[in-house]
Amino acid sequence: MAVIEDVRPLGAELERSYEVYVRGRLTFRVGRIVYVAFSADERLMGFAFPKEERAALVRGEPQAFRLPPPSDLGFSWVLADLAALDPVEARALVVDAWRFVVPRRGRVPTTCSTPEAGADDGSLRLQPGG
Structure with a gap:
């Protein structure tokens, strides 16, 4: 958690x-x-995430992720239930969200998460990696 x-x-x-x-x-x-x-209440974490990939993320892990409210569907945004994430995964989501919004030019490389190798169920469960 x-x-x-x-x-x-x-x-x-x-x-x-x-x-x-x-x-x-x-x-x-x-x-x-x-x-x-x-x-x-600090139970949910909203984070930047590609709109075209968020349905697969939510579908793959509905206990951890959900779509934002209808008023925010126009934004590249997803919600996560912190209780359903482990600390390493939560940090990886923050780094991935940061990478999504920070300009690429001049960015200092950061160790970031990647989708699990071989995940064929549409899940985008993230894990630490390089």
């Missing part, structure tokens, strides 16, 4: 990233772009 403190240090460690509280909720940003945000 992951908790907010498992991923919070990344807000300061990743290049160009910083944390901000918006309406009492912790968010991580690159510039003005939010790439991770937590619910007020």
Whole structure:
């Protein structure tokens, strides 16, 4: 089970990233772009994720991931239940979300997660890797 403190240090460690509280909720940003945000009760973590891949992610692990509310479907965003993630996976999702929004040019390489090799069930369960 992951908790907010498992991923919070990344807000300061990743290049160009910083944390901000918006309406009492912790968010991580690159510039003005939010790439991770937590619910007020800190049970859900929203994170940047390609729109074209999110249905497969949610379908593969509905206990861990869900689509954002209808008002946010236009954004590249997915929600995760932190209780369904382990801390390593939660950190990998934060790094992947950061990589999704940070400009590629001038980016310092970061060890990031990759989809599990051989996952043929449509699951995009992430794991640490290079």
